[in-house]
Amino acid sequence: MSSADIAVATPADSPESRKYNRIHRWLGIADFGLGLALLIVLLATGWNAQLRDLAYRAAFQNYVLALTLYVLMLLVISKVLGFGLDYYGFRLEHRFHLSNLKLGAWLKDEAKGFLVGFVLAAVVVDLLYFIIRQFPLHWWLFAWAVFLGLVVLMAQLAPVILFPIFYKFEPLQNEELKARLVKLGERAGTRVRGVYKWNLSEKSKKANAALTGLGSTRRIILADTLLDNYSPDEIEAVLAHELGHHVHRHIPKSIAVQAAITFVGFWGANWILHYSMERLHLFETLSDFANLPLLILGATVLSFLLMPLLNAFSRYNERQADQYAFRSIPGVAPFISSMNKLADQNLAERVPSRFVEWFFHSHPAISHRVEAARAWGRTRPAAPTAAATEPR
Numbered sequence: 448m449s450s451a452d453i454a455v456a457t458p459a460d461s462p463e464s465r466k467y468n469r470i471h472r473w474l475g476i477a478d479f480g481l482g483l484a485l486l487i488v489l490l491a492t493g494w495n496a497q498l499r500d501l502a503y504r505a506a507f508q509n510y511v512l513a514l515t516l517y518v519l520m521l522l523v524i525s526k527v528l529g530f531g532l533d534y535y536g537f538r539l540e541h542r543f544h545l546s547n548l549k550l551g552a553w554l555k556d557e558a559k560g561f562l563v564g565f566v567l568a569a570v571v572v573d574l575l576y577f578i579i580r581q582f583p584l585h586w587w588l589f590a591w592a593v594f595l596g597l598v599v600l601m602a603q604l605a606p607v608i609l610f611p612i613f614y615k616f617e618p619l620q621n622e623e624l625k626a627r628l629v630k631l632g633e634r635a636g637t638r639v640r641g642v643y644k645w646n647l648s649e650k651s652k653k654a655n656a657a658l659t660g661l662g663s664t665r666r667i668i669l670a671d672t673l674l675d676n677y678s679p680d681e682i683e684a685v686l687a688h689e690l691g692h693h694v695h696r697h698i699p700k701s702i703a704v705q706a707a708i709t710f711v712g713f714w715g716a717n718w719i720l721h722y723s724m725e726r727l728h729l730f731e732t733l734s735d736f737a738n739l740p741l742l743i744l745g746a747t748v749l750s751f752l753l754m755p756l757l758n759a760f761s762r763y764n765e766r767q768a769d770q771y772a773f774r775s776i777p778g779v780a781p782f783i784s785s786m787n788k789l790a791d792q793n794l795a796e797r798v799p800s801r802f803v804e805w806f807f808h809s810h811p812a813i814s815h816r817v818e819a820a821r822a823w824g825r826t827r828p829a830a831p832t833a834a835a836t837e838p839r
């Protein structure tokens with residue numbers, strides 16, 4: 448890419464990309480609305496209590512087994528109701544030529560996702576009600592501490608246990624890229640523990656990269672769809688961005704933010720449960736798990752209200768990681784071209800509306816990221832080493 452290319456304005460979004468993103472967004476909203484409606488219907492009709500009685504009968508009155516069955520029933524109902532939307536989402540990716548996933552493989556992934564979700568939910572919920580029964584007075588404080596421990600544990604285990612259920616990973620073999628990464632790490636005064644090739648192409652045509660894990664499982668993962676189609680300079684720019692997340696400690700910071708939010712969340716859950724018992728007389732005891740839909744409803748509403756705030760926090764982190772990348776690579780041209788390639792490949796909206804970016808986007812719009820790179824490039828011309836990439 449020549450320096451002249453950098454001056455070219457951000458291309459406008461194609462009607463195709465606008466359409467894809469619009470449908471994708473509405474699909475998310477419909478899915479959210481359906482979940483919300485289900486919870487409200489369960490609570491308003493009293494089916495939440497009927498399902499509890501059914502679970503007790505099927506579990507021969509054993510509390511833990513009944514609770515686990517209750518979780519399973521809620522998940523099955525929600526899956527059956529939402530399956531149409533899920534299938535529409537699968538078709539949507541194909542319609543816009545973004546998917547390599549066959550129907551059979553998709554169904555297998557759906558089944559795997561459901562099982563993983565059930566196991567995780569059953570563990571969390573059984574633990575929660577165990578704590579409620581053991582410490583009825585200060586359960587929310589204990590539950591918060593245990594939940595936080597689980598979040599840290601999951602952050603650590605996800606790259607080695609959870610992600611491999613759905614994708615194959617292997618250590619990056621490319622020596623040139625590895626050497627570049629070591630250099631980036633040295634400049635940052637840190638050591639990256641691992642870079643892995645993420646076999647995304649068997650499922651998707653989209654490209655992606657991420658920093659994942661915590662402590663000894665911390666690693667950068669790069670999709671093969673990126674490794675195969677981007678120049679070494681572009682991949683270096685992506686690596687530098689991911690390294691920026693590490694240097695700025697974004698994963699521990701996100702966990703700290705989650706800790707603060709869930710503290711308020713669990714306190715609020717306690718308040719809601721007591722209010723529903725003492726004022727509304729909906730339940731007789733705290734440990735009556737027919738109140739689970741009410742807890743989920745509270746968590747859903749809270750996370751919806753906090754979404755713009757959390758997305759703003761995430762966009763702030765992304766900008767910081769971008770700035771880090773600008774500082775660590777010789778010139779910003781490969782960063783800009785990688786952004787444009789990503790936008791094309793993923794059919795991302797370069798210029799979403801202000802509202803859409805503010806409410807929905809965890810990353811700044813591509814146009815803003817490119818603008819920031821250009822601004823950086825204007826104040827700091829490419830270092831001499833970048834001259835090698837310029838045409839003579």
Ligand SMILES: [Zn+2]
Nearest residue numbers: 688692765768
């Ligand atoms: Zn990022």
